Amino acid sequence: MTQEVVDDMNTENAGSKQRMVAEEVLKHENPEIVAEVYNFRDLAHATENFNPDLLVGKGGFGRVYKGHLEGKDQDVAVKQLDMIGVQGNSEFLAEVLTLSRVRHPNLVNLIGYCANGHQRLLVYEYMTNGSLEEHIFDLDDNKTPFDWHTRMMLAKGVAKGLEYLHNDADPPIIYRDLKSSNILLDDDMNPKLSDFGLAKFGPKEGEDHISTRVMGTYGHSSPEYAMTGELTTKSDVYSFGVVFLELISGRKVIDHRRPSEEKNLITWAQPLFKDQSKHPMVADPLLNGDYPIKCLHQAIAIAAMCLQEEPNTRPYMSDVVVALDYLAMVQDDHKPNGD
Template identity: 60%
Template structure:
């Protein structure tokens, strides 16, 4: 068979110097390729500072293509979305906000009723909101956070698909109440407040790293058919400080009337910024008034400023309560609720309570056995919510121990992508 080179088994196993060099190069490039793939989302987000709108649109689509392997949400086509909403028919329009419109839809095949949010194609901010929301809601799961079912990134279209919340938003039932609609009763208001606070508690204390919601307001609290609240619209959410950091510095964004004063002045964001915003919404629930209402006299247009002097006089507490309640609430419960709101609205952030302490107080206030409307309405009860807030933290610890293991697993997954989410900002 001609000349051949015969090698021993040891010689056959031992690579030459040239082969070793080639092998090292292959391993190096494979590792680099894998590393680059893992950081493509970060690099693409950084490139979104380009001025070209067309370039930003293409980059956003590419980001989602690369990230789709890690994102559990379903990817829809624009054709599917058009079919689900009957070509975005105005009869299916559920609402309209700063970033786009929300339509009622029905998915073909499963016939599942969904909410379809079509973002405004005009702006850079819409792209950022879309990306942050997809990442956040794909990694964070809790009964008081709205569930993201999928998204569409066809061409210039940016669409988010959520579970349908049949009762709409808290704003619809509290601030934009139709004349023939029955107002929320006291216990339902406390139930909504407690559930929304639990959503914030998950973001602040279970998610790792913590998440600052940054846009807590009545229109972003959605209600299911039993008035259970779920936080929605995570486009402005921001990863909170970790390690020795006390805050994150960012552009001041959110809704006027709900922003914490220290955040509005300095851009320094903490979880206590969310606690302040919660206090504003809780005050809206108690009073039935908007955070900012330009139809009222000048001194009453800002809800917090109007309520501050009333917090100091127990005799005026009843005047603060929503007149649509028609006095059907426990006086003691009203005192305690106003005290919780006042503590959340402290000017100094460090004095505000942790949201977990607020949850304890609100679970007490939402309990019909202790705060039902049948309770006598004339006891000489002091506004002692501060004692309610700090009482028996063991109750909170028991609640936390009941959280499913998958929540902590999801938090770990969320932590592993901290850099990607931070860079979207």
């Protein structure tokens, strides 16, 4: 990356805050990973002037459009952030700085970004199969439910992405917003973590947590983070437990359409964890009982450990990956009523 982005912003007569954003990106960039700098006109052209028909997603921080970079003949996802003062700059910086430091098969690739004037845009590889959320909840008749093996493979991929952020990124990165809508699927149904706007670099040496303003998604956040703002990698482990339980059960963590005792997936499922005879009640009915019963027991045990109230009693993501490696390998046709 060059000084081009700073020069672009000066040309646009941007204020000092905008120049500061660009300089911050340059200061922290990983020289081994090059994110391209785009101007606003290029990305407007790529998205047909942000054509509403190309809108593929909308969230708390902006809109995502499908685009096409003619020079590269490449489909991309262009995220246009809603700029609300310092908050908007903060989300942009978090995403660029995080994804400029990391590369992993289970993290979405940041191709480039735009910081012209007041515009903040991020350009990612385009994920053809949408989000995990679209494949496990409220399925249309034309969508085939994931089988057991696919669900375990997806869980393993997500776990490996988190393990990389916690153990291999320097400094460690706390993802902070793991949920099924932030897990995107590529052509081969490989899961990739996306949307790093809430990501935080981990505690400094000698500290066991960082304190931050509580953000994220209700139901997916760990109890200690939701109550006190104390954030550790174990907060991500809890969120993984939520997503894993959603994968196993086909239920949303919060679903107001269900009876009152079933609206919160965690509080409904936890009493069932200790009684293996009730584990099939947790499994997604769309699986039609087609799973190895021993693997169901083990999967629920993993979810239960991740969902422990006390952070220190939760496993590390590296331990979760080892357990899921086994579950993703097992091809067994023993059913709940089998031997």
